Amino acid sequence: MTTRREDMAKEITCDLVVVGSGAAGLATAITARKRGLDVIVLEKEPVFGGTTALSGGVLWIPLSKYGQQQNPADTVERVREYMMSETGNNYDAAAVQCFIENGPRMVEFFERETEMKFVPTLYPDYHPDAPGGVDIGRSILAAPYDIRGLGKDMRRLKPPLKTITFMGMMFNSSNADLKHFFRATKSLTSFLYVTRRLATHMKELLLYRRGINVTSGNALAARLAKSALDLKIPILTGTPAKEIIMHGGKAVGVRAGGEGGERRIQARYGVVLACGGFPQDVKRIARAYAHIARGGEHLSPTPAGNTGDGVAMAEAAGGSADIRYQDSAAWMPVSRVPYGNGEFGVFPHLLDRYKPGVIGVLRNGKRFTNESNSYHDVGAALIRACAGQNETAMWLVCDKATLGKYGLGFVKPAPMPIGKYLRNGYLFEGRTLAELASHAGLDPAGLAQTVREYNVGAARGEDPAFGRGSTAFNRYLGDPERQPNPCVAPIEKGPFYAVKVVMGDLGTFDGVRTSVAGEVLKGDGTPIDGLYAVGNDRASIMGGNYPGAGITHGPNMTFGFITGNHIADKVGAKA
Incomplete structure (x- = not known):
């Protein structure tokens, strides 16, 4: 079977159609293909990988x-x-x-x-x-x-x-x-x-x-795509799924769009939704995310195309996708990076929060959590700390020595220049803490008191207020050369710096209700024949928490593997 979208007919029949080309979708497609099924993957964006x-x-x-x-x-x-x-x-x-x-x-x-x-x-x-x-x-x-190794598909x-x-x-x-x-x-x-x-x-x-x-x-997506393409699984990019075709209560295909016009893909054995959840579905996240509901800003670094298509199609076919977890997404503290000409990027704060000499404060200048905890834990703590406020934000604060050694957010360590970020407003600077507070919009008395109290313990490598460096995970991303605590150092000599951080996410936890095997369930708990959901379209096994590095991809690829085998078993495909 051809792998080029432009060569595909308007009416296509296969055994299984998978909607989405991220790890979960490709894992499902590869597993099913290895069991002998004829599989097609649809991708909304012009590039694959999600x-x-x-x-x-x-x-x-x-x-x-x-x-x-x-x-x-x-x-x-x-x-x-x-x-x-x-x-x-x-x-x-x-x-x-x-x-x-x-x-x-x-x-x-x-x-x-x-x-x-x-x-x-x-x-x-x-x-x-x-x-x-x-x-x-x-x-x-x-x-x-x-x-x-991807050949012409590298692009x-x-x-x-x-x-x-x-x-x-x-x-x-x-x-x-x-x-x-x-x-x-x-x-x-x-x-x-x-x-x-x-x-x-x-x-x-x-x-x-x-x-x-x-x-x-990028390596994970590339290796999976290479594997799929080697198996002659077409990955039809620029081909958004519009609707699940139902016949007699069974999912039998997908109506898709794209530059070539409408296309109908008939699927003998079913449809698998792997569209990446709903982090860019403005209406749904407004209901699911408490900080948005109260007027706060949210910046997701996930693809702009992750607009909840799979969840919406599942609901239209009779499936259920309730908002039930306290934390509906994997929270990620992020900052807005100005590129100029009105464009901006989203920077996920994956490393700087763990470094000694960096603390996070609210607008009142007070700390609220252990900044060296995971991104999700810090995000959840920030949402709770800002309850009742219009804005959900914190400011990461450090001194000149710390900025030069580790950088802060998108600002790189010395000797990289920082002037650009001071001019475009990404980085705030003050010769004193009071001046920094004035420039960043923080309470000067609160910030001064916080730094003063923090420095007392930090001089001994301790954080009695929040316990930075108290777990193996805290220390893993700290600075091992800083002893006795790789996550703690005083904030001492100006100038001082700050970056404003708001809430973002790495993807959604809430999603379509499924059986263990991935069958989409109706409101009464019975499965919809031929319809499956994997990846972030399916409700997370983690129940709204984030226990460890990789708790998205690990379960997503595993349940893609399970769902692919389940479908093959159901139709009596080769073992």
């Missing part, structure tokens, strides 16, 4: 072969205990057990049968001190990939998020190579490493107009 291509590319897969090597003491019982602790009243015993059993199988299948390759990480669980939590062994990462791979690259160059999600960039002016080894990386990247830009050695989510 939110996956913009992500960190980490998967939380307890008890994988990599995890067992790193932490042989981990057990099914400990994983189950951790999931019960993390999900609380939303714990789904059947789904959790299915995930635990099939996660390692999924990893083994994709590494054996496809271009997919993983590497271990050193990530602790985000709550390693909770019952069943561990300090290492549950998060794995997509191995880097040379996207020249159809969604590029990484601009704000987290350096001149388009990607860093590994493990942050190992990023540490060399922090130390480039202090270590000959790091200087040489950075020089080699930059030289290689500049050569790639000259030859290919983009970096070709991709990491993180």
Whole structure:
């Protein structure tokens, strides 16, 4: 079967149509194709990869072969205990057990049968001190990939998020190579490493107009797309699904649009929705996100095309997608980066909050949480702290020495210049804390008192107010050279700096109600024949919490694998 959208007929028949080309959709499609089904993937955008291509590319897969090597003491019982602790009243015993059993199988299948390759990480669980939590062994990462392997389809791979690259160059999600960039002016080894990386990247830009050695989510998306294309699975980009075709209560295909006009894809065995949830569905998130409902700003770095199409189509076909979790999305503190000419980017604050000498304050100048907790935990704490206020925002504050060493938000460490960010209003500066507060719109007395109180403990490497550096996860993203606490240092000598941070998300947790196998359920709990949901279109197994690095991709690929096999089993496909 052809893989080019422009060569496809207006009326197409296949066994299975998958709507969405992120990790969940491609995992489902590849699994079903390996079982002998004829599969087509539809993608709304002109490029494939979805939110996956913009992500960190980490998967939380307890008890994988990599995890067992790193932490042989981990057990099914400990994983189950951790999931019960993390999900609380939303714990789904059947789904959790299915995930635990099939996660390692999924990893083994994709590494054996496809271009997919993983590497271990050193990530602790985000709550390693909770019952069943561990300090290492549950998060794995997509191995880097040379996207020249995609051939002419290299141009159809969604590029990484601009704000987290350096001149388009990607860093590994493990942050190992990023540490060399922090130390480039202090270590000959790091200087040489950075020089080699930059030289290689500049050569790639000259030859290919983009970096070709991709990491993180771009590597995950590229490896999965390569695997699908090798299996002759068409990925029809620029082909948005408009409606599920129903016949006799069964999903039998999709009506799609695009530049070539309307197209009907008939599917003998069903339709799988993998459209990435609803983070850009303005009306739905206004109901689901408390900070938006009270008038706050929200900036999502997810693709603009993630407008909830899959959820809406599932509802139109009789499915249910209630807003039921306290936190309907994976929260990510972000800042608005002005590019000029009215354009801006969204910067996710993944690293700076953990560094010693950086604190987060509200408009009253007061701290409100442990800034070295996970992005979701900090986001949830910020939403709660700003309850009753029109604005949900915090300001990250540091001194000159800290800014020069680590950077702050989109502002890079020394020797990179900062003047541009002072002029465009992204970075606030003050010779004194009072002047900084005046420029940033903070309460000067509150900020001065907060820094004064924080510095007392910070001088000893302590944070008695919020316990920065108290967990293995806090310390993992801190500065190991700062002792006795890699997350704590005083804020001492001006000038002082601040960046305003608002709420964003990495994707939605709420979604379509499904069976464990991914069948879309009606309001009465019965399945809609032939209709399935995977990835962020399906309600998260995590119940609105964020237990560890990769808790989106890990379950999403695992349940894509489960759903693909379920459909194949149902129609008696080859084992």
